Amino acid sequence: MQWLKEHWLLVLPMVLGAFAVARLMPKGEPRSSLVARLVGLAAVGIVGGTLLQPTGSVLSDALFYLFAGVAVLGAVLMITHRNPAYSALWFAVVTLAVCGLFLLQSAPFLASATVIVYAGAIIVTFLFVLMLAQQAGATNYDQRSRQPGVAAFTGFVLLGALLFVLSPSKEQAATRPVTGFVSLAPKVVPVDQSSDQLSTTPQSTSATTAENFGTMRGLGRSLFGDYLFAVELAGTLLLVASIGAIVIAPKRSSGKL
Amino acid sequence: MIVLTNYLIVGSILFVLGAIGFLARRNLITLVLSAEMMLHGVSLNLVAFSNFHQNMQGQAFTAFILTVAACEAGIALALILTLYKRSKSLDVNLWSQLAEADIESPHEEEPAVPTAQPTQEFPHLTPAGRSPQFQKETANRV
Numbered sequence: 001m002q003w004l005k006e007h008w009l010l011v012l013p014m015v016l017g018a019f020a021v022a023r024l025m026p027k028g029e030p031r032s033s034l035v036a037r038l039v040g041l042a043a044v045g046i047v048g049g050t051l052l053q054p055t056g057s058v059l060s061d062a063l064f065y066l067f068a069g070v071a072v073l074g075a076v077l078m079i080t081h082r083n084p085a086y087s088a089l090w091f092a093v094v095t096l097a098v099c100g101l102f103l104l105q106s107a108p109f110l111a112s113a114t115v116i117v118y119a120g121a122i123i124v125t126f127l128f129v130l131m132l133a134q135q136a137g138a139t140n141y142d143q144r145s146r147q148p149g150v151a152a153f154t155g156f157v158l159l160g161a162l163l164f165v166l167s168p169s170k171e172q173a174a175t176r177p178v179t180g181f182v183s184l185a186p187k188v189v190p191v192d193q194s195s196d197q198l199s200t201t202p203q204s205t206s207a208t209t210a211e212n213f214g215t216m217r218g219l220g221r222s223l224f225g226d227y228l229f230a231v232e233l234a235g236t237l238l239l240v241a242s243i244g245a246i247v248i249a250p251k252r253s254s255g256k257l
Numbered sequence: 258m259i260v261l262t263n264y265l266i267v268g269s270i271l272f273v274l275g276a277i278g279f280l281a282r283r284n285l286i287t288l289v290l291s292a293e294m295m296l297h298g299v300s301l302n303l304v305a306f307s308n309f310h311q312n313m314q315g316q317a318f319t320a321f322i323l324t325v326a327a328c329e330a331g332i333a334l335a336l337i338l339t340l341y342k343r344s345k346s347l348d349v350n351l352w353s354q355l356a357e358a359d360i361e362s363p364h365e366e367e368p369a370v371p372t373a374q375p376t377q378e379f380p381h382l383t384p385a386g387r388s389p390q391f392q393k394e395t396a397n398r399v
Contacts, residue, residue, distance in 0.1 A: 021274075025281055047270075052263045068267045075271055075294060079278030084287050084347075091290045094271070098297045101264065105308040107316050110300075110323075117323050122293065122330045126286055129334055133286075133341050141283040141348035151280035159273040166265050213311050222313035223320060230317075234324040241328030248335040250342045 009050045010164060017043035018156035024080040025148035044072055051167050063104055071097035082142055085130050092123050106214030264305035272298030285340065285347045289333045296326050 004011060020040030024033055048069070054061050071094050078090035095118040102111035145151075212218040223231055271294055278291030300319040307315025337347070344351050 021277060047266070051266055053260050055260050064263060068263070071267060072270050072274070075274040078294065079274055079282065079287075079291060084284045087284075087287050087290060091294065094294060094297065098271070098301055101267065101301060102304055105264065105304045107304050107307070107319070110304060110316055110319050113320070113323055114300075117327055118293070121327070125330065125334055126290065129337060130286055133337075133347055139284075139346070139348075141346070141350065142287075144283065145281045146283055146350070148281045151277050154280065155273045155277035158276070159269060162269040162273070163266060166262050166269065168262065213313065214308075214316075218313050219316050219320070222317045226314070227317050227321075230321065234321055237328055238324060241331055245331040245335040248332065248339060250339050 007164070009046065010160065010167060013043040013046040014156045014160040014163075016040070016046070017159075018152040021076065021080065021155075022149045022152035024076070025145040025152070026080070026082045026143050027145060027148060028143065040076060044069070047163070051163060053168070060104060063100065067097045067100035067104070070094075071101070084134070084142060085127060088123050088126050088130065092119050095119050095123075108214070109216045109219050261305055261309045265302055268298040268301035268305065270298070271295070271301065283349050285337045285349055288349060289330070289337070293326060293330070296322055 016039050020036045020043060023036035024040065048065070052065075052068075055064075074090045074093040074097060078087050078094060081087045081090060095114060099111040099114050102108075102114065212221070275291045275294035275296075275298065278294070279288055282288060282291065300322045303315040303319045303322070305315075307313060307319075340352065341347060
């Protein structure tokens, strides 16, 4: 009880969000979902108002809230929409919002690559398959989800645990109001090559200094310096996956396109 | 100053929503899209930590996540096409007999087809000109 009284601001939006998602999931006949939408917006508002910490810079705060709100609302609409084609389009919206967050975190190459790969390739092919497979329009299995209450309960228990860990406790908020993390703050560990001590801060062999952080030059140095073998493996993985997709895909009878 | 926790919160929300979609939906394509959204949450975490530590390793890992996601989408689409060719449907419940035979089905049998059929609409012709007046003698002649 005492715990619940202290953390009701965390428990309440979880309960509201689970109710809203379970209610918004398609289940049989279409029903009015105005209450569920309002409850879901209230849950998002409570989480955003209590857990997110403003940085002080108005522009970056506004952009962050915009992109984060679009990402979360688009995600809810994606998993609850009755028409899978609209789900794919909402997924494109989520992808664009996540790319905006990437830009805010000074990862411009990853933002553009994600737009190209996801919105340009993956969504388009998924839409092609949808149009190939569902030419009759709305189907039975899209109107009925599989035990949405249990799924929403499970998911929001997990989300509550994650947010409980992520929410800054009182004394941490008093000491470090900006990040909320004390133990994870980047420590400057003197690089000592002779002693192989385990340091918590990941060390890079190629010099990624602060001035080329976030640029394509820095990412390229990291990819082709530290992770050269992993890049080769990723290329091999792409080759194997393309061969596998060709093998798995249904065969055409010869002479037909 | 970038707050790390904000991005971790958004990433975890995306991850959990993708998990809920994966558990609850029945369309195969929606399932794969939900899995891709879970990958979005994870890569948002990685990019946030990369910016927090001011080195490029998180971004390099996100590039690998992109590669794996592309491979996954290709193979998933090939599998979905094969399954669709066998069952003529994208319903994932049709494949629940792949489990052990003596385990009861996890989903209850539902009454079928609540889909609202679109109402049939016939074309209407707008009346043009005067409507013909039947006269008594013509009717008698016929």
